[in-house]
Amino acid sequence: MKRKRNIFNLSMIVFFIMFVTSTCLLAGEAGDLVKQTIDKGLNILKDPSLAGEEKLAERREKLWKEIRPLFDMEEMAKRSLGRYWKDRTPEEREEFVELFTELLKNAYVGKTDTYSGEKIIFLRERQDAKYSKVQTNFITKTAKEIAVDFSLLSNSGEWKIYDVTIEGVSLVNNYRSQFSNVLVKSSYEELVEKMREKGLKG
Amino acid sequence: MARLVFYMFISALIMYTFTVSTYADGAPASQGQNDTTIITNNGKKPVEETDVEDEESEFVDVELETVFIQDPVQPYNRAIFTFNDKAYYYFFRPIYKGYEVVLPEKARLGVRNFFTNVRTPVRLFNCLFQGKFKGAGTEALRLVINSTLGVAGFSDPAKKYFELDIQDEDFGQTLGRYKMGTGPHIEWPFLGPSNVRDTIGLVGDIALDPITLLFLVNPFAPTGAKAFMGVNDLSIDKGDTYESLVEKAIDPYIAVQDAYTQNRSKKIRE
Numbered sequence: 001m002k003r004k005r006n007i008f009n010l011s012m013i014v015f016f017i018m019f020v021t022s023t024c025l026l027a028g029e030a031g032d033l034v035k036q037t038i039d040k041g042l043n044i045l046k047d048p049s050l051a052g053e054e055k056l057a058e059r060r061e062k063l064w065k066e067i068r069p070l071f072d073m074e075e076m077a078k079r080s081l082g083r084y085w086k087d088r089t090p091e092e093r094e095e096f097v098e099l100f101t102e103l104l105k106n107a108y109v110g111k112t113d114t115y116s117g118e119k120i121i122f123l124r125e126r127q128d129a130k131y132s133k134v135q136t137n138f139i140t141k142t143a144k145e146i147a148v149d150f151s152l153l154s155n156s157g158e159w160k161i162y163d164v165t166i167e168g169v170s171l172v173n174n175y176r177s178q179f180s181n182v183l184v185k186s187s188y189e190e191l192v193e194k195m196r197e198k199g200l201k202g
Numbered sequence: 203m204a205r206l207v208f209y210m211f212i213s214a215l216i217m218y219t220f221t222v223s224t225y226a227d228g229a230p231a232s233q234g235q236n237d238t239t240i241i242t243n244n245g246k247k248p249v250e251e252t253d254v255e256d257e258e259s260e261f262v263d264v265e266l267e268t269v270f271i272q273d274p275v276q277p278y279n280r281a282i283f284t285f286n287d288k289a290y291y292y293f294f295r296p297i298y299k300g301y302e303v304v305l306p307e308k309a310r311l312g313v314r315n316f317f318t319n320v321r322t323p324v325r326l327f328n329c330l331f332q333g334k335f336k337g338a339g340t341e342a343l344r345l346v347i348n349s350t351l352g353v354a355g356f357s358d359p360a361k362k363y364f365e366l367d368i369q370d371e372d373f374g375q376t377l378g379r380y381k382m383g384t385g386p387h388i389e390w391p392f393l394g395p396s397n398v399r400d401t402i403g404l405v406g407d408i409a410l411d412p413i414t415l416l417f418l419v420n421p422f423a424p425t426g427a428k429a430f431m432g433v434n435d436l437s438i439d440k441g442d443t444y445e446s447l448v449e450k451a452i453d454p455y456i457a458v459q460d461a462y463t464q465n466r467s468k469k470i471r472e
Contacts, residue, residue: 107450142311142438143361168468169461177460178453180270194452 030132030152030159031125033070037161038120040066060109072153072160073101079162080175084183092188099192100175102199130154271463272386272397279389283455286394290444298437310434312356317413317431318368319348319355324410328371332379337369344368370469373410374403378470387459395462 041063044050050059077100078085078093088096119139126133132152137145151163151170163172182191273279302310322345329337347360360366377399378384385398396404408414416423444458451457 103450103452107446142307143358167465168471169464173464174457174460175452177271178451178456181453181456191452198452 028125028127028132030127030150030154031122031134033152033159034134034136034150034161035122037067037070064105064109068101068105070161072155072162073097073104075153075160075162076100076104076172079172081179082176084179084188088188095192096195099195099199103195106199132159271459272384273459274386275388279387279459280455282389282391283395283458285391286389287448287454289392290441294433294436295441298433298441301433302437305437307438310438313434314431314438315348315352315358316355317427317434318358319345319352320412323412324373324407325369325371327410328373328376328407329369331373331376332371334369334371337371340366341369372403373406374400374466375470377403378466384463384466387463389459395458397463397466400466 044059044063044066047059050062074097077097080100081088081096085093118141121137121139123135123137125135130153132154134150134152136148136150138148139145147165147167149165150161151165152159153162154160163170165171179191182194305313322341326338326341326345329335329341343364344360344366347364347366348355348358351357351359361368382399384400387395387397388401389395390401393404411424413424413427416427420426447457447461448454
């Protein structure tokens with residue numbers, strides 16, 4: 001009987017320890033950057049002077065202006081083109097980065113309008129000299145948890161986002177699959193053409 | 203002895219609940235004005251590793267080579283994909299939009315919770331098959347709590363008050379855990395993207411799924427129930443997942459195939 005009581009006491013202690021929590025997060029620079037990015041974005045979406053249908057274009061422009069510098073578009077475009085990047089001329093590369101940026105802008109900035117009232121939880125951050133990964137959970141109004149990871153790259157101390165992974169689906173990988181499939185079957189020019197079309201539609 | 207265990211159980215529940223409420227209030231908001239809150243870490247100490255040698259494979263992800271997904275019957279798959287896409291936009295979307303109007307969100311969330319609760323055995327057994335005993339226990343506990351406190355599963359107090367999360371496991375993931383390869387990609391009418399392994403998984407889960415028992419009532423009842431579940435889920439999701447993926451894509455078929463495959467890999471890993 002005594003033994004059982006000891007086990008009971010032990011478990012009581014264990015549970016008591018569960019009370020002791022620490023709420024501070026030692027965020028690295030990369031994590032701070034992601035937080036800042038999200039903060040800035042949310043401020044714009046919440047800004048009452050930018051609210052309403054008429055201000056839609058203005059809001060999106062402002063949002064894009066704020067967020068754009070924190071993404072390393074060239075790195076993203078390069079990685080999504082994969083092994084086809086090295087064969088491109090500097091002009092082609094520049095053009096591709098532009099098209100890719102336009103593609104992303106149309107795709108994502110439009111979607112942010114539907115975002116409001118959700119919670120963002122920072123889970124963990126891993127960082128070494130050059131790379132960092134910041135893991136977050138976006139919690140929607142319907143209490144659904146979406147795992148969003150930001151991959152960052154440091155260019156002499158300046159951190160920029162080069163990939164976003166949503167529920168395990170990496171943006172860069174997804175585009176790379178698409179681009180590779182197009183390039184295997186047709187030419188680079190065709191890909192550029194398709195991207196232009198998509199950019200116009202946006 | 204039994205009484206002691208009973209008291210332990212009750213105090214464990216109380217402790218858990220206490221701890222949960224401590225966590226819930228403890229998190230600071232970064233911008234007080236927004237009603238969107240950025241919470242740092244929810245009260246738990248973060249894991250910050252500056253030494254990432256063992257994480258190398260995940261970090262130095264400069265794998266500039268594309269992994270081509272096995273797809274020997276791609277023309278067939280693409281055709282089915284086009285069919286599914288049209289079916290979504292012209293058939294299912296109008297249906298769930300209409301459904302949205304008829305049933306308020308709270309009720310639809312309740313329906314989702316109900317079905318999730320009913321299908322607990324699928325997740326529970328797959329947790330066991332994968333040796334995830336904690337997960338199995340969590341699912342069992344969720345079933346008990348939600349069926350009682352949660353009024354036959356329409357509510358989810360297990361998650362809200364006890365922080366017991368859904369353990370998203372299915373037989374396809376179990377097979378993946380046991381290192382079964384995905385096999386070729388398959389696009390099923392209505393069901394959407396899948397692969398050989400996950401299709402076997404779907405079939406296996408039919409045996410574990412209580413909804414299957416509805417066939418005793420009517421041979422089409424399980425299918426009908428699942429279709430209803432699907433429409434309900436879509437209405438909550440508002441089609442965002444599918445539409446946002448497809449609209450942004452240069453090649454929607456590949457976008458969906460790739461997203462599906464990456465997502466499944468992630469689920470198997472955890």
